[in-house]
Amino acid sequence: MAEDTTQGTPHVTDHGGGVWGIKVPIPDNPLGHTLVHVLDTDRGPVLIDTGWDDPESWDTLVAGLGALSLAIADVHGVVITHHHPDHHGLSGQVREASGAWIAMHAADTEVVVRTRASEPGVWFDYMSEKLATAGAPEEHIAPLRAARASGRMRTLPGLRAAVPDREIVPAELLPLAGRRLRAIWTPGHTPGHVCLHLEEKHPGNLPGNGRLFSGDHLLPGISPHIGLYEDPSSERVTDPLGDYLDSLERIGRLQPAEVLPAHQYAFTDAQGRVRELLDHHEERLTGLRELLAAEPLTPWALAERMEWNRPWEQIPYGSRNIAVSEAEAHLRRLVKQGRAEAVPGSDPVTYRAV
Secondary structure, three states, X not given: OOEEOOOOOOOEEEOOOOEEEEEEEOOOOOOOEEEEEEEOOOXXXXXXXXXXXXXXXXXXXXXXXXXXXXXXXXXXXXXXXXOOHHHHOOHHHHHHHHXXXXXXXXXXXXXXXXXXXXOHHHHHXXXXXXXXXXXXXXXXXXXXXXXXXXXXXXXXXXXXXXOOOEEEXXXXXXXXXXXXXXEEEOOOOOOOOEEXXXXXXXXXXXXXXXXXXXXXXXXXXXXXXXXXXXXXXXXXXXXXHHHHHHHHHHHHHHOOOEEEEOOOOOEOOHHHHHHHHHHHHHHHHHHHHHHHHHOOEOHHHHHHHOOOOOOHHHOOXXXXXXXXXXXXXXXXXXXXXXXXXXXXXXXXXXXXXX
């Protein structure tokens, strides 16, 4: 059903039934682009995600809308699947140019508000402490401490992210004239990630229940990062991987006819992809427990031994921080399942199999 238009704008895809996708580039990122979806409504176009806050990304979004004979000023609303800068980055600029509302789940809005209220130094302090607790070597933490001490801290993505003015309420229909778009809370990738179920007959008559805008929750060829987005002042221990796995099963039961993700490409057989991801994480958890059975490990040491898309020595600095966060998310799941435990008195804390 979906075909790329070819009249000078191959980055626009017509998915039929008043739904289009625009490939908005992400600068210096192997993902390449965010698929910003345009949903026609009786009150004007609504965007699902907006792309990274970057001049090239903005120009591409404007050109993509222009290919549909639309202008930024025509945008009626912006629905954000989650707060990450490749999804929420351009929301504020869209709102300034059009007067559109911005909707986001309350849990991710909380992250946006907290980040905006914090000085960049707070982030550096938090990351330094987290990495030290995870067992990172001092040479890895040193650049963060140096940046903090210098006061010349680079601008971090998300520090100026727009504060949404509407809340996406799980299980409720969004107030979109002439469309039935229901929010499904799918935490894990972020605390407030939502998928959006278009409860309308598939324009190509594919079997299943409508279409699903899946954000980063369900992607055809990538397992999304499961990260930690905790309030540094909170002592509550979250289980984002457990949340993600529960959310995956909920999406599998929905049985959409087609999935329109925010990266890669549209696909069918959501149930099959859900099973693949559930199996992937169970295999990973089992493998990590075997590593912990051989010797107690810190989250950093576990991340060094985990299988990534490249050898640990080739993983860039920032990506190592993400990898350690993912290792810790898996550790928390193992602990909650009673398959691992912290070694009493260890500093930094090491974990062992149970």
